[in-house]
Amino acid sequence: MRIGVLAVQGAFIEHEKVMQSLGCDCVELRQKSDIVSLDGLILPGGESTVQNKLLHELDMFDALKDMIKGGVRTLATCAGLILLAEKISNDEKRAFATLPVTVKRNAYGRQLGSFRTRSDFKGIGDVDMTFIRAPYIEKVSADVKILSVVDQKIVGVEYKNQIGLSFHPELDKDDSIHRYFLNHT
Amino acid sequence: MSNEQYSLNKGLAQMLKGGVIMDVTTPEQARIAEKAGACAVMALERIPADIRAAGGVSRMSDPKMIKSIQNAVSIPVMAKCRIGHFAEAQILEAIEIDYIDESEVLSPADDVYHINKRDFKVPFVCGARDLGEALRRINEGASMIRTKGEPGTGDIVQAVRHMRKMNAEIAKVSALREDELFEEAKRLQVPYELVKYVHENKKLPVVNFAAGGVATPADAALMMQLGAEGVFVGSGIFKSGDPEKRANAIVKAVTNYTDAKLIAELSEDLGEAMVGINENEIKLIMEERGQ
Numbered sequence: 001m002r003i004g005v006l007a008v009q010g011a012f013i014e015h016e017k018v019m020q021s022l023g024c025d026c027v028e029l030r031q032k033s034d035i036v037s038l039d040g041l042i043l044p045g046g047e048s049t050v051q052n053k054l055l056h057e058l059d060m061f062d063a064l065k066d067m068i069k070g071g072v073r074t075l076a077t078c079a080g081l082i083l084l085a086e087k088i089s090n091d092e093k094r095a096f097a098t099l100p101v102t103v104k105r106n107a108y109g110r111q112l113g114s115f116r117t118r119s120d121f122k123g124i125g126d127v128d129m130t131f132i133r134a135p136y137i138e139k140v141s142a143d144v145k146i147l148s149v150v151d152q153k154i155v156g157v158e159y160k161n162q163i164g165l166s167f168h169p170e171l172d173k174d175d176s177i178h179r180y181f182l183n184h185t
Numbered sequence: 186m187s188n189e190q191y192s193l194n195k196g197l198a199q200m201l202k203g204g205v206i207m208d209v210t211t212p213e214q215a216r217i218a219e220k221a222g223a224c225a226v227m228a229l230e231r232i233p234a235d236i237r238a239a240g241g242v243s244r245m246s247d248p249k250m251i252k253s254i255q256n257a258v259s260i261p262v263m264a265k266c267r268i269g270h271f272a273e274a275q276i277l278e279a280i281e282i283d284y285i286d287e288s289e290v291l292s293p294a295d296d297v298y299h300i301n302k303r304d305f306k307v308p309f310v311c312g313a314r315d316l317g318e319a320l321r322r323i324n325e326g327a328s329m330i331r332t333k334g335e336p337g338t339g340d341i342v343q344a345v346r347h348m349r350k351m352n353a354e355i356a357k358v359s360a361l362r363e364d365e366l367f368e369e370a371k372r373l374q375v376p377y378e379l380v381k382y383v384h385e386n387k388k389l390p391v392v393n394f395a396a397g398g399v400a401t402p403a404d405a406a407l408m409m410q411l412g413a414e415g416v417f418v419g420s421g422i423f424k425s426g427d428p429e430k431r432a433n434a435i436v437k438a439v440t441n442y443t444d445a446k447l448i449a450e451l452s453e454d455l456g457e458a459m460v461g462i463n464e465n466e467i468k469l470i471m472e473e474r475g476q
Contacts, residue, residue: 013202031444045199058440091259110261112307130192171192171196
């Protein structure tokens with residue numbers, strides 16, 4: 001299994017380590033020529049403003065958007081979720097806009113609002129969740145499956161081939177969410 | 186700081202990896218930096234080159250000025266306090282800064298003790314010239330390390346020296362026999378557990394950025410190839426002829442730091458780089474502050 005990990009900025013190595021431990025080959029996507037024959041795509045945490053800008057300027061945006069729309073299984077965490085979201089309630093900029101949800105950026109405030117918790121994830125059970133200057137999901141369209149809710153806020157969703165999470169499973173030891181992603185790929 | 190908070194603070198540094206943190210002095214510069222692709226900004230009243238030129242005591246910036254930058258951008262905002270000045274750090278925590286840089290760029294407030302960063306909830310980044318300094322700062326609670334370099338000079342030589350020394354010492358610790366780690370901990374003046382971590386993982390327990398003297402896309406690429414996980418650019422951007430273009434170019438050079446063809450394109454027509462001063466021309470050696 002060949003997984004492309006967006007590597008323009010952010011915590012992509014952490015995702016690669018988990019996927020490699022599960023027997024996958026990982027390709028770091030830093031420019032357009034890296035995007036070839038991928039079975040899955042990971043959009044990691046980082047700064048969504050930086051990632052979105054570089055996606056366009058390094059000419060990767062259209063190829064990746066086509067891939068996501070074409071059904072390649074995609075796991076997006078934190079900044080990645082913002083890249084996928086159709087709407088961002090506190091920002092006019094959009095990236096792929098392939099996931100019919102509305103997210104709020106930096107929804108828990110600055111770094112002092114970052115937190116960890118343990119909560120239910122549909123189909124897996126309780127998992128550790130690390131939220132760092134995280135977004136949450138304010139609204140979803142009817143066909144979006146809700147995977148996880150923390151303090152009445154939606155923090156994990158699935159829609160067709162896309163999984164979007166507010167938190168960072170790549171920072172915790174438990175690899176069950178990555179396995180969940182892989183089993184559906 | 187609880188263990189949980191510490192791991193969140195290390196986590197934020199992980200999110201900044203592969204990115205460029207830019208010094209800014211006004212909301213306008215902060216917006217330019219964000220638009221150019223900075224993953225965070227460092228809010229300060231004077232950039233290091235001007236601190237050098239002005240002389241005198243340099244202190245934490247006016248909280249009002251820092252807040253105006255926090256309001257101008259959506260990316261993380263960092264600010265500097267003086268080495269050992271825990272009251273300045275308390276003020277920065279009170280205005281909910283995202284990261285504090287306990288920095289040798291400002292005049293040290295304490296010539297013996299660094300801040301006990303474990304007392305804080307907010308994360309700290311500290312400068313280091315070698316493995317011992319890095320692990321001492323981490324033991325005090327720093328959740329991110331950067332090379333000291335020699336700030337405000339536009340000269341990369343010190344940052345290179347510090348990064349190479351760090352790499353060499355990490356390689357050495359990794360190659361030691363386990364029964365030699367106790368003596369190494371004594372030599373480095375750090376706890377055995379931290380030395381053991383480096384021995385087992387062949388890296389620092391926290392993210393390590395390059396800082397001090399980065400002025401061109403090639404400088405950024407050099408530091409990334411030497412193992413930096415991201416880059417701070419201080420005076421290099423807003424002391425240059427075309428800050429916006431240079432900032433853009435450095436951001437892309439950090440992402441594609443091994444693609445010489447791309448970096449060649451990025452390096453074209455950037456206008457004047459900051460003038461820069463050589464090591465043997467400067468009177469004030471900031472890297473020697475806080476060891």
